[in-house]
Amino acid sequence: MAEKWTTANIPDQRGRVAVVTGANTGLGYETAKALAERGASVVLAVRNVEKGQQAAARMTGDVTVQALDLTSLDSVRTAAASLRSRFDRLDLLINNAGVMYTPKQTTRDGFEMQFGTNHLGHFALTGLLLDLMLPVPGSRVVTVSSVGHRIRAAIHFDDLQGERSYSRFAAYGQSKLSNLMFTYELQRRLATHGTTVAVAAHPGFSSTELVRNSPAALRLLTWLGPLITQTPAMGALPTLRAATDPAALGGQYYGPGGRNEVKGHPRLVTSSPESYEVAVQQRLWAVSEDLTGVKFPIAESRKARDSKNPR
Numbered sequence: 061m062a063e064k065w066t067t068a069n070i071p072d073q074r075g076r077v078a079v080v081t082g083a084n085t086g087l088g089y090e091t092a093k094a095l096a097e098r099g100a101s102v103v104l105a106v107r108n109v110e111k112g113q114q115a116a117a118r119m120t121g122d123v124t125v126q127a128l129d130l131t132s133l134d135s136v137r138t139a140a141a142s143l144r145s146r147f148d149r150l151d152l153l154i155n156n157a158g159v160m161y162t163p164k165q166t167t168r169d170g171f172e173m174q175f176g177t178n179h180l181g182h183f184a185l186t187g188l189l190l191d192l193m194l195p196v197p198g199s200r201v202v203t204v205s206s207v208g209h210r211i212r213a214a215i216h217f218d219d220l221q222g223e224r225s226y227s228r229f230a231a232y233g234q235s236k237l238s239n240l241m242f243t244y245e246l247q248r249r250l251a252t253h254g255t256t257v258a259v260a261a262h263p264g265f266s267s268t269e270l271v272r273n274s275p276a277a278l279r280l281l282t283w284l285g286p287l288i289t290q291t292p293a294m295g296a297l298p299t300l301r302a303a304t305d306p307a308a309l310g311g312q313y314y315g316p317g318g319r320n321e322v323k324g325h326p327r328l329v330t331s332s333p334e335s336y337e338v339a340v341q342q343r344l345w346a347v348s349e350d351l352t353g354v355k356f357p358i359a360e361s362r363k364a365r366d367s368k369n370p371r
Contacts, residue, residue, distance in 0.1 A: 064325040065297065067094045070304045074099035077150050078303075079143065079189070081105045081128060081182065082157025084115040087204070087263050090296035091154060095303070096121035100152070105139060105185075107131075107157075130157055130181030131167035133352060140188035150192040152303050155182035155203040155239070164226045171351065172221040174228070178235035180352055183242055187354040190256070194357065199256040202302045203243050205313075206262050207321055209236035210332045215344055238344060240313070240331050245341040247311040249358045257310030259302040260331070263295030264316035264323050290316070290323040298326035 078095050082088040083104035096102045096119050105128040106112035112125040126142060129135035143150070158178045167176035186201055193199040213233030216222075222231050239260065246258040298314040308314070313331050318324030334340070342360070349355055 065301050065305070065327075066325070067097075067297070067300065070094060070098045070300060071306065072099055073304065076100045076152065077103070077147055078152035078154065079103045079105050079126070079150060080152075080154040080156055081130065081185070084108065084111040086292045087296045087299065088154075088156040089115055090293045091156060091299050091303075092123065093119050094296065094300055095152070096123050098304075103143065105143075105157075128157075128185070130177045130185070131169075131173070133169050133181075133184055136181055136184045137188065140185060143189060144192065147192065149196050150189055151196055151199050153186060153189055153193065153201045154299060154303060155186065155201070156299065157182075158204065158235075160206075160208075160232050161228045162231075163228065164222065166221070170221070172226075172231055174231045174235040175220060175222075175238065178232075179238035179242065180348060182239070183348045184352040184354040186246070187349075187352070187356045191357045193256045194253055195255065197255050200303055200308075201243075201246060201256065201258045202299055203239045203258070203260050204262065204299055205239040205243075205260050205331070206232075206236040207264065207315070208233050209240055209262075209335060213237040213332065214334065215241070215340055217343065217347065220347070237332070237335055238348075240335040241337075241341040241344050242348070243313075244311055244336065245338075245345050246356075248338075248341075249356070249360055250310060253358065257308075259308055259310060259312050259314070261298040261302040261314040261326075262316075262321070262329075263290075263292075263298060264318070264321055265289050294323065294325075301326040 078100045080088050080092040083092040084106045092102045101122040103126050104112045105126045107129045109127050116123040128139040162173045165173045211233045212230040243258045243260040250256050302314045314326045315321040315329040316324040317327040
């Protein structure tokens with residue numbers, strides 16, 4: 061295993077199809093660019109098609125654009141239908157797009173913006189595309205979380221949409237914790253299929269447009285440059301490793317290898333104790349299915365069913 065894993069370690073991706081959400085800028089752009097350079101057919105799934113086309117023009121390789129607005133379940137369904145009409149297989153789905161620390165607002169479907177965009181939109185997209193992946197050996201769903209999943213983070217089932225009490229920090233933490241819980245529960249359900257796996261990653265503290273809604277003090281840290289932050293290209297490495305490293309296993313989590321996982325080359329990391337709570341993962345899954353109306357083409361594991369219905 062390489063001590064300092066870089067894009068040079070990405071295996072040949074020719075013949076593989078990858079969909080990357082939020083790929084017109086920042087981490088998503090760098091992720092898509094690296095995959096295309098290694099030969100993958102890459103789809104930039106983005107809200108702003110014009111910006112997506114401009115990003116695609118700056119990349120080398122087979123790169124196309126798909127309209128996708130994760131704040132709208134109608135858009136998610138339309139995008140999934142379009143992708144299904146274009147491709148008969150999918151090797152990589154990289155759930156990268158996200159919003160951070162937004163003021164209180166809702167998606168078109170009435171969900172709290174961060175929970176709805178970062179978690180529910182990707183949950184629905186994955187469920188609608190998963191049967192294109194299940195027959196494909198080595199296919200992976202990679203979902204991007206954050207060190208923010210540890211900050212004031214819990215799944216507030218009694219107030220998921222922040223209607224009674226809203227904190228943009230707690231809402232972001234909830235959405236990023238949801239990304240991890242989704243990955244772990246998805247992997248448990250995929251385990252019996254033996255083909256597709258679910259992996260998570262986080263970019264550390266990368267200087268991207270995502271911080272535009274952050275408090276001034278946090279934005280100031282990004283201006284301090286390489287002493288505090290890392291470039292989007294470095295921040296994308298954990299995602300790329302989760303997506304392409306032959307040694308990566310389902311249910312693993314990759315992040316920067318430096319102190320406090322703020323920056324550095326990617327390695328295996330551990331998420332918070334709360335993220336591994338199976339009962340909460342399963343409850344979140346059930347709630348997410350109800351909210352999105354999307355049912356996955358895989359059943360929950362027998363072990364999970366037995367734990368709910370002991371004999």
